[in-house]
Amino acid sequence: MTIDFDLLPEPSTSKEPVKRAVTTIIPTTSDSKSASSSKKTSSTSTDLPNLPSFRIDKAHRSYKHQYSNIYFVRLRILRQYVEESAKKRWADVPGNPLYVPRVLEIVKTKLCWIVGTVYMDMPLKPNILEDISREHGLPPLPPANYSSISDKIMLEDESGRILLQGDLIQTLINEDSAERTGTNANVSGLVTGVILAALGKETQNGEFEVVDLCYGGMPPQPSLEASKDEDEMDVDNQPDASSSSEEKDTDTWIAFVSGLSINEPSPADVSTQLLIEYLSGEAAGLDDQVSTSRISRLVIAGDSLASMVVTGKGEADADGIKRSIKEKKEMVGTKIARGRKYGYDSTTFSPHPTRALSAHLLDLGRVMPVHILPGEHDPAGTILPQQPFPRGMFGDVSAFPTFSSETNPTWVRLSAPSPSPSKQDITRTFLVHSGQPVNDMFKYLPSPASSSTRVRAKLDLAESSLRWRHIAPTAPDTLWCHPYFDRDPFILEQTPDIYAIGGQESFGTRLVEEFEDEDIKRCRIVLLPSFAKTGTLVLVNMRTLGVKTVKFAVKGMTGDGQDVEIADETVKKEEPEAEPRMRSPDSPDSIPDSSNPASQMY
Amino acid sequence: MSNKTVDDYLTKQLIEGNIVTFRSLSRHLSLHVNVAKNELAKFYRKSSDGGQSAVVATFLLSGQSAPRRDEDEMEVDERSVEDDFSETRAPETRIVIVGEKEVDGARAAFLKLNTIHVYSLSPSGIRDASHLCDLTDKLRLIDGEKPEMAKVAGRVVSENIKVCGPAFSLLRRHNDVYTAKSTQRWQSTRRPTIAGPSNAKASEPKEQPKETAEVKAKEEATKAKPKATGKLDFSKATTKANKEKMKEEAEKNKKVVVKEETPEPRSKEKAMAEKREELFRSKSLKRKSQAVMLSESEDEKEGTSKRASEAKSNVRVKKRAILSDDEEDEAPPPPKSRKASGKAKAPEVDADLQAMMDVDDDQVERVSEQKPAATEQTEEETDPVDDDVQMDDIPPVQKKKRKTKKEVPRGRNGLRKKRVVKSRMTTDAKGYMVTEDYSEYESVDEEEPEPAPTKGKEKTPKEAKGTGSASTSKASKPKAPEKTASKASVSAKSKTGDSAKGGQKGISAFFTKPKGK
Incomplete structure (x- = not known):
């Protein structure tokens, strides 16, 4: 069997060698x-x-610092940009919306806009307060996706939080009958921590009906x-x-x-x-x-x-000997078993990946x-x-x-x-x-x-x-x-x-x-x-x-x-x-x- | 590269069952990679024309890949039907390695085939592609050792990259190791340092042989080991240092020798036989360095050293006992060596050289001090000397042996660390609390007296403190305090009192244990 292919052009010595671009x-x-x-x-x-x-x-x-500082700083810095672009964007809106600097000071049924940090209230999202209040055991791994039907999107600033509503924010999607339920779609793709301005008015229920959103812009x-x-x-x-x-x-x-x-x-x-x-x-x-x-x-x-895969299988006991699960069970309570080094198995540990990586990097x-x-x-x-x-x-x-x-x-x-x-x-x-x-x-x-x-x-x-x-x-x-x-x-x-x-x-x-x-x-x-x-x-x-x-x-x-x-x-x-x-x-x-x-x- | 060599190489490799890739061919025969690819192709054609099935090729295909929507992640999805492929696809170059049987199939996947070339030849089909990587480590080594190979092989190296990088790092590593060792131990360091510099720099090795020859001729009986180290240092010094420096050093050496005579006698008295060897090494090293520096001075030195040796046949014994002292003496050099190593890290070789030279100079001086004693010892001691001589013939081996001996780490200030006994509580495998005593090195303040208690004989911490540089002074106590005027005076004192472990000047002497230990 022969494969037809051409020989490569031989590099000519007289020609200048290829030079690499430099940045x-x-x-x-x-x-x-x-x-x-x-x-x-x-x-x-x-x-x-x-x-x-x-x-x-x-x-x-x-x-030692609290994380709240980050939110505070973020809102303080980004608010100016958001305000700026919001003023520009809503300058011509009929009704002359009012800028309410504090979320909780909204006047009901009056068109206004507010600036704040988005907070996504999602039941599936890991919650630090729940983790702390849990007395025993580790929390289950958070799901791959936090979105669920009962998600709520809120806007908060220093004063408080207000629930956002409206078609812009989320839509109830009734999918095919195969679906268990509808999903609260996060239409605008909002996530916790975003600083934005929302135009709308407060409803009777105390929610904020959003007409338009505005970000700081690039x-x-x-x-x-x-x-x-x-x-x-x-x-x-x-x-x-x-x-x-x-x-x-x-x-x-x-x-x-x-x-x-x-x-x-x-x-x-x-x-x-x-x-x-x-x-x-x-x-x-x-x-x-x-x-x-x-x-x-x-x-x-x-x-x-x-990523390193941690398996309980290969765990060595304190004496460095790997045992089967059965053997381990029998040894429960013994000194050797007590000294078990979890997650580390000297017999399977290898520095090879780092070495291979550095070789490639070299x-x-x-x-x-x-x-x-x-x-x-x-x-x-x-x-x-x-x-x-x-x-x-x-x-x-x-x-x-x-x-x-x-x-x-x-x-x-x-x-x-x-x-x-x-x-x-x-x-x-x-x-x-x-x-x-x-x-x-x-x-x-x-x-x-x-x-x-x-x-x-x-x-x-x-x-x-x-x-x-x-x-x-x-x-x-x-x-x-x-x-x-x-x-x-x-x-x-x-x-x-x-x-x-x-x-x-x-x-x-x-x-x-x-x-x-x-x-x-x-x-x-x-x-x-x-x-x-x-x-x-x-x-x-x-x-x-x-x-x-x-x-x-x-x-x-x-x-x-x-x-x-x-x-x-x-x-x-x-x-x-x-x-x-x-x-x-x-x-x-x-x-x-x-x-x-x-x-x-x- | 003639076809013959290539053919021979390929045939041999294939007969041995090895895989030859274009890279390994280009590295081994210094070919441009494209030439290597063609050579592989020629060889492959030749062998397949000849009907031999002994050679199997893998090919590398490169080109523009045909957009394969169905085959790609792009699934049949109503939403993805938007012609928005600009966001999920970009012009794609595909580079594929295939076995020779798959080439045709692979070709079909290309919209436009830029290149097809032989990637590797092997005696039989490659099932596991990782075999193609087996050679990589070797090639990496070759690339590291021969930076010029990048040009030959046609790697496109960015101008930002300094070619010296990898090679230098290797070199540097050696140097670091050696210098570190030298700081820790004189003896061990000497041998390694010799090896390191000789490897690294051609000039040094040349100098060494001459020097060694001279030394040997003059003092055949003396030990070879110390010489080697001394030579190295000296060679560096000579290369770097101006002639003036050398002259000065020579003068110093002479002076030193004269002074040394006096200190030696006491050392003899004190010294025990146990650690003679170490002393020998250090002294001999010093002597060697002197020899290297100035042949003239050597003659004089020899004379002086002979006198000294004559004066005390016991020197060796004493010195052994003093061993700890000797070590202290040695302490001063280590800091220098450290400096050298630090400099060595600097990217430029020149800087390294200079740094090393500087160090050497310092060492040379010390050596001169110690030299006389060493010479004396060597001459006097027949048996040990003989051994040493033999060692000279095969210096590297000896060095290795000695390296294994105890090492006393030095602190930042260049002083030897002292051993301190501490206790710690640990939980053992069975869950019991265990208290164990262990000893550990602890760095010593420059101002503090050195830990005399261990051997405590002649160290007389007082003297050491008196002099500006504690390390040097300490070193000088037992052997050669001569260098500085203050030291000289000290040495004189010590000489006078030395008969009973020296005239102790302080109360501390009462707390030290007698030598007999």
Whole structure:
């Protein structure tokens, strides 16, 4: 059997070797002295405002504060923006609505608008008060989805709470007869912690009948002016950045990957190796190699290591001997049994995943700058913002100054030389996180049936969070976060150019635009699917904000190839069972959720 | 690369049952990856034309994947029928590895095929794709050892990346290890340091042989081990240091030697036989370093050292007893070495070199002090000397042996930590509370007297305190206080009183145990 294929063009020695595109990091905080040095490199970057840092320094590494401070600060800061945009939006509303600064001071039956924090009262949502009042035992794992028929949406401020009602807020959906009951749909996709303005009037029952909602709107985009010229051209010609027609060979790309899930004891994943070979420009033909060389850096958005599975089976006793369950029963009460080390089994513990990961990182770090974020399943703290991995744990690659260990939500500002020398450098601001905020918000919504609608729902959420000016409103309610005292770092003070979200089940992207006066704020939202499941690498064009994907797979072989194929199958499988009925606990969203407490135990 | 070598290599690997990927071929034969891919293809064609079924290939296909709605997650859902694929799909490049039998099927999945090339050759079909990863570790090593390979193989390396990164980190690690050890132990450190620098820097090894030769010629009987370490240090010093420095050092050494004669006698008296070896090593090391530095000084030193040795045949015994003292003496160098290691971490090799050089200089001085004693000892002791000589022939082995010996960690201030007995309560496996005593090293304040009690003979903490740098002074007490004027005076005192464990100047002496222990 012969297979016809052409030989690759041999590299000619005279020709200059392919050069990788280079981007430089522009410091995002003022405290770094390099701000002045960056002036020289790009004149546009200096006037860019600082970005919040998610690093928790020693002085603030205290857990003694109450979480209420976060809500307080959030409302105080965001209220002004919401008021501003609400005034603009409702200026011409007939009836001249009145702004009531305190929720409880509403005048009945008079049209008015109020500003406050959304609180979702959901019976299925874990409730800290219930946990505390529970005397015995651990609470059951929270369900994969909190939405239920008896959800209530309220708006609260310093003074009190008021129940929101109206078609805009929720609709009673009577689904097919197959459904048990209707569902209170959260029409506007609200989640706890969002600051918004609601226009309406109080009913006789003391509820607030909502006519319209207003958010703060997308924050300013400072890099706008910097890249205005280019943007205008590009936007005009190419409103849909996903079409590749406009992309040029000289464009600089940034690669994003999430969920490598380096997993012990299975051997090194071929897809991962292919990924590395692709990124280093070794795999595939000359064309691919040239296009790879335009990828200037790689961002790994969380879940680099597979979550550790804790089983009671392999538990070793105090004497280090594994026994069967039967034997253990017989030994109950003995000293050996009492000294049992739960959750840790020295016979099955292996440092292999970390080592494998650092080996891969070393391969990658040798060819391009790498940013790595901790994620939900990584061996890092579970509360947001997750602090950077200690560099030392990655061995040799930590010697590279170009290897950056980042916090979980992280801001990165990059500048790439413009293709045409006459223009200024392209500066883009990236906001990257490993997906927890979006995944958590997703639990507040009635679960969409199909994967494509799920993707869209998550894109909606991501887009909303830009308009809410807050990337993680559900913290600290259902998303664990650090008890900040005097600030809320998740407030968006500016719109990123690229908002990349890791830890997603499938790929999705959307270009969000908001017109304000003559400016267009544009943000490219990218959902990064798990690499282990989908083998997908996402590339984002620095200039056009266009998106490409590269998919790695193995066919016709078992072993690691299985990972990919099995993943595809599971995706297919879950569709039928995800028909519009109440979410079953084994639906895909339950996976991160249920593993959360487990990882938390470490 | 000629076809012949490639063919030979491939044939050999396949006969041995190995998988050859384009990467492993390119790394082993220094080929560009694309050339390697073509070589694999040629070989594959040749063998399949020849009707041999011995070679099975896997292929890598890359191209634009055809939009497969049905096959994809995109399910048949009324809501998803919206032509909103822009949000869930993007132009996708697909890169697939397939066995040779699946190639045609895989091709169909591509809208446009950019490339197809041989990914690997293997003697039989690969069932488990993870076998393709087996070679990765080796390749990673090769890439790490030969950064230049990136260019040869055609990896596209970002300009941001400093190629020295990985290789340097490895190198640095070695250095760190060595320096750390050196700080802990003179003896152990000397050998390792030698090995480390020699590996790292070509200049050092060259210098060593010369030096060693000289030393050997002059003092054949002396031990080889110490020399090696001394040489290393010295070599560094020479490379770095200006000639002036060297001259100064030489002068110092001479002076030191003269002074040393006096201190040695008392040390002899005090010293016990137990720890002679250690002393020897340290002293011999010092001597060696001197030799390296100045051949002229060596001659003089030898003369002085000979005198000293003549004066006291017992030196070794005494020194052993003093061992603890010796260790203290050694203490000063460790801090320096630490500095060196700290500097070594700095990314630039030059900085490391300089740091190391600095350290060496310091060490050299000390060495000079100790040297005379060592020489004396060596000459006097016939048997041990012989052993040492043999060791010289095979220095590395000896070093290893000694390393295993006890190590006294040093505190930040460079002083040896003292052992303190503490007790702790623990719950044992059976649930009982157990109180156990354990000893632990504790760092010592620079101002505090060193823990004399353990051996307590000659250390005479007072002297040590008197001098500015406690560590050096302590070291000097037993052996060679000469360096600083104050030290010299101290040494003189100690000499006078030394017959009965030195004339104790303080009450503390009464609380120390007699040597006999």
